[in-house]
Amino acid sequence: MGTATRADALPAWHRRRVRIYDREAPLGYLLLVPTLLILGIFLLYPFLFGIWLSITDSELGSLGNFIGLGNYRFEFRNTDGVFYGAVVNTFLYTGITTVFKLALGLVMALLLNQAFPFRRFVRAALLLPYIIPTVLSYEAWRWMFDPTFSVINWLLVNAHLVAYPGPNWLGVPANAMAALIIVNIWRGTPFYAIAFLAGMQVIPLDLYEAARVDGATRWQQFTNITLPMLRPVLLVVLLLSTILTFADFQGPFVLTNGAPYNSTQLLSIWAYQWGIPGGAIGLGAAISLVLFPLLTLVVAGVLFMLRRPE
Amino acid sequence: MAQGNKKAKVGWSRREFLKTAGVAAASIAFPEIIIACGPQSSGAPTATIPKPRKGASIRLLQWTSFVKPADAEFKRQAAEWGDANGVTVAIETVTGDQLQPKTAAAVEANSGPDIIQMQYAWPQLYTDACLDVSNEVNILIGKLGKPDPVNEAYCKVNGTWRAIPYTIVPNAWTYRTDDFQQAGVTSFPKTWDELTSAAAKLKATGKPISQTDGHAYGDSLTMWNPVLWGFGGKEVNADGKTVAINSKETRDAIRWAQGAVKAGLVVHPEWLDPDNNQAYHADRISGTLNGASIYIREKIEFHHYTDVTNNAPMPSGPKGTFAMNLIFNHAVMKWSPDAETAKAMLLALMDKDQYMKWTTVASGYNAGPFDAFHNDPVFSADPKLKAFQDVVAPGKWPGWPASPSKKTAQSQTQYIVADMFGKALANGGTGDVEAAVAAAETSLKAIFERP
Numbered sequence: 001m002g003t004a005t006r007a008d009a010l011p012a013w014h015r016r017r018v019r020i021y022d023r024e025a026p027l028g029y030l031l032l033v034p035t036l037l038i039l040g041i042f043l044l045y046p047f048l049f050g051i052w053l054s055i056t057d058s059e060l061g062s063l064g065n066f067i068g069l070g071n072y073r074f075e076f077r078n079t080d081g082v083f084y085g086a087v088v089n090t091f092l093y094t095g096i097t098t099v100f101k102l103a104l105g106l107v108m109a110l111l112l113n114q115a116f117p118f119r120r121f122v123r124a125a126l127l128l129p130y131i132i133p134t135v136l137s138y139e140a141w142r143w144m145f146d147p148t149f150s151v152i153n154w155l156l157v158n159a160h161l162v163a164y165p166g167p168n169w170l171g172v173p174a175n176a177m178a179a180l181i182i183v184n185i186w187r188g189t190p191f192y193a194i195a196f197l198a199g200m201q202v203i204p205l206d207l208y209e210a211a212r213v214d215g216a217t218r219w220q221q222f223t224n225i226t227l228p229m230l231r232p233v234l235l236v237v238l239l240l241s242t243i244l245t246f247a248d249f250q251g252p253f254v255l256t257n258g259a260p261y262n263s264t265q266l267l268s269i270w271a272y273q274w275g276i277p278g279g280a281i282g283l284g285a286a287i288s289l290v291l292f293p294l295l296t297l298v299v300a301g302v303l304f305m306l307r308r309p310e
Numbered sequence: 311m312a313q314g315n316k317k318a319k320v321g322w323s324r325r326e327f328l329k330t331a332g333v334a335a336a337s338i339a340f341p342e343i344i345i346a347c348g349p350q351s352s353g354a355p356t357a358t359i360p361k362p363r364k365g366a367s368i369r370l371l372q373w374t375s376f377v378k379p380a381d382a383e384f385k386r387q388a389a390e391w392g393d394a395n396g397v398t399v400a401i402e403t404v405t406g407d408q409l410q411p412k413t414a415a416a417v418e419a420n421s422g423p424d425i426i427q428m429q430y431a432w433p434q435l436y437t438d439a440c441l442d443v444s445n446e447v448n449i450l451i452g453k454l455g456k457p458d459p460v461n462e463a464y465c466k467v468n469g470t471w472r473a474i475p476y477t478i479v480p481n482a483w484t485y486r487t488d489d490f491q492q493a494g495v496t497s498f499p500k501t502w503d504e505l506t507s508a509a510a511k512l513k514a515t516g517k518p519i520s521q522t523d524g525h526a527y528g529d530s531l532t533m534w535n536p537v538l539w540g541f542g543g544k545e546v547n548a549d550g551k552t553v554a555i556n557s558k559e560t561r562d563a564i565r566w567a568q569g570a571v572k573a574g575l576v577v578h579p580e581w582l583d584p585d586n587n588q589a590y591h592a593d594r595i596s597g598t599l600n601g602a603s604i605y606i607r608e609k610i611e612f613h614h615y616t617d618v619t620n621n622a623p624m625p626s627g628p629k630g631t632f633a634m635n636l637i638f639n640h641a642v643m644k645w646s647p648d649a650e651t652a653k654a655m656l657l658a659l660m661d662k663d664q665y666m667k668w669t670t671v672a673s674g675y676n677a678g679p680f681d682a683f684h685n686d687p688v689f690s691a692d693p694k695l696k697a698f699q700d701v702v703a704p705g706k707w708p709g710w711p712a713s714p715s716k717k718t719a720q721s722q723t724q725y726i727v728a729d730m731f732g733k734a735l736a737n738g739g740t741g742d743v744e745a746a747v748a749a750a751e752t753s754l755k756a757i758f759e760r761p
Contacts, residue, residue, distance in 0.1 A: 057761075059716075060414050060418055061417040061418060061420070061436055062438055074756075074760065078756045079752050080752035080753040080756060081749065081752075082753065145580075146580075146585065147578070148588070149588070168580065169580070170579075170580030171524070171579045171580035256525070256580070257525040258725075259524035259525035259579055259725075259732075260523075260524055260579030260580065260732055260736070261524075261579065261725075261733045273723055274720070276410060276411055277410050277719070277720075277723035278435075278716075278719065279414075279435040279716055279720070281418070
């Protein structure tokens with residue numbers, strides 16, 4: 001008496017489908033397809049298109065002709081100093097803000113990891129700089145830095161820390177750069193703090209208890225347990241933050257737009273000025289991609305450290 | 311009898327009279343018909359009146375006026391026209407600095423609003439995206455007379471009208487008469503040198519004359535370009551290629567500015583366009599260069615200093631009087647599925663009666679771009695607004711005497727002239743003049759000598 005299996009009873013097309021589902025590797029690739037499609041459409045295509053634009057003389061609304069590295073040569077050979085100034089400013093801006101955000105974020109996370117009243121409320125409140133729309137918060141900062149109406153200057157003057165009328169925050173090159181950095185730190189620190197806090201929450205408490213039994217100080221606990229255990233989170237946050245700060249546009253655009261006289265010019269704003277109001281989208285793309293090789297090295301370095309065994 | 315008939319034919323028959331009178335009346339009421347039907351041999355361009363399509367939808371994108379009721383009136387007129395013609399009209403307004411990114415995105419995507427307000431030299435930047443509207447401009451010229459030369463320079467690209475002249479936002483000086491009197495200045499300065507003297511006296515009262523020399527979208531350009539021209543300086547020659555900023559005239563202009571700042575003119579590199587308005591309304595400054603919005607808002611909204619606020623045209627330099635005003639025009643975009651409807655709507659909005667209803671609501675913030683608007687009663691109804699009418703005629707554009715182009719637009723958006731003055735005016739007007747001129751020259755050469 002023949003016994004028909006369930007597979008035999010199914011039509012051929014259905015049997016094929018079942019076989020694909022049963023094999024791990026093809027199924028894995030199949031499940032990856034939607035993600036790859038999304039990444040391809042929203043990340044890879046714009047990125048490759050940006051590279052293509054940067055090696056053409058394209059203008060807004062019309063794709064230009066291939067000109068090789070002409071746009072890059074143009075900026076590197078330009079001696080008016082704006083481009084090189086923007087490169088230096090971008091590094092300064094990213095470097096200083098990253099160091100401060102890292103340090104302050106870590107301190108903030110350590111404090112928030114302690115038990116205290118209204119802990120949940122304070123943790124939620126930390127995200128405020130992130131919740132407020134960027135442009136709105138930067139407009140508020142602009143108002144606070146305004147020489148005529150500055151609440152910061154009012155406080156400084158009334159606390160007798162500076163003489164009236166106080167510093168001209170956005171009108172003097174060094175002050176304007178400092179203002180940009182302060183606001184970026186204000187906005188970026190909670191991101192670091194929340195990420196570090198999440199990382200700290202998953203560190204087993206046994207490790208700290210064992211360390212205490214062995215007589216480790218708080219500092220030793222921090223350097224020998226907290227920091228090593230936070231390393232993956234720390235590196236990812238550092239990587240993301242560095243990339244985002246290098247490309248930061250909204251804040252600097254609203255606060256100074258490169259003024260006074262290009263002293264706060266960043267690569268992102270300079271690329272915008274050429275590409276959008278100036279219509280030279282090819283050149284704008286080239287300016288925005290200038291740091292790509294360097295950023296690639298940074299990303300590769302961080303990824304290498306992430307993969308490195310303990 | 312026969313002779314009588316002959317005689318009658320020599321004079322005007324009733325039919326001939328009616329025909330001639332009808333044509334004459336029609337030509338007065340609808341001059342575009344004459345343009346459209348006129349003999350080709352006269353050299354007059356042929357014009358065809360665009361017809362709206364019932365059921366069409368039109369989106370128009372433009373900036374948010376500093377005089378809010380003007381936007382409301384514009385929207386009302388557009389909606390009224392839409393209702394009358396069975397067209398759905400949507401007017402979208404954004405701030406001035408948002409308009410260009412939105413425009414650029416639409417141009418790059420080849421999709422977006424049917425009509426976009428073009429500011430400054432955008433028709434030169436986005437030429438291919440703007441439809442030829444020569445036919446419509448010719449109709450308007452037939453009705454309203456010659457267009458303003460600055461609007462024409464911006465709208466006409468290589469002999470083709472790429473935008474329809476829309477409006478001028480004149481920029482003049484707004485000042486406090488009480489502060490000026492207290493400082494012993496009896497009238498607003500007529501020359502830049504007189505402005506230096508007045509600035510010195512006003513500074514002593516604690517309420518200086520102030521202006522931006524930073525990256526303000528409008529106020530920085532409208533100040534420092536006229537100063538440069540007034541002393542004979544220019545960015546580039548009329549050929550639009552030869553950079554000419556490195557000149558004695560440019561240095562004269564900068565040295566005047568340094569002298570003015572040392573004397574008491576207060577410049578703010580950190581100020582953007584709204585900042586001088588706020589400082590004036592907050593009683594912190596006694597005078598500034600701006601559109602009429604400061605005065606208009608005092609008059610219709612704040613009422614704090616209306617009686618002691620007056621306006622004055624641009625002072626003269628050794629080479630004459632120059633002004634720079636904000637110039638807005640409307641382009642019909644090539645992707646519009648209802649371009650004819652869009653053109654018909656713009657023509658309706660530029661109708662003299664409609665337009666002057668709008669300028670009346672705008673209270674003098676806007677001036678019309680055709681001859682027919684030169685005697686707009688809005689400027690005579692309030693004598694204090696006359697200054698804003700006076701600055702229209704001496705108006706020029708960034709890059710003048712070269713025609714507006716992509717290059718002049720790039721120079722403008724990189725604030726090269728303003729930055730040149732800004733550098734020289736740093737540290738109380740003691741910046742390095744030669745370094746400022748050299749940097750400007752290098753930047754301009756990078757733009758104008760770029761292939």
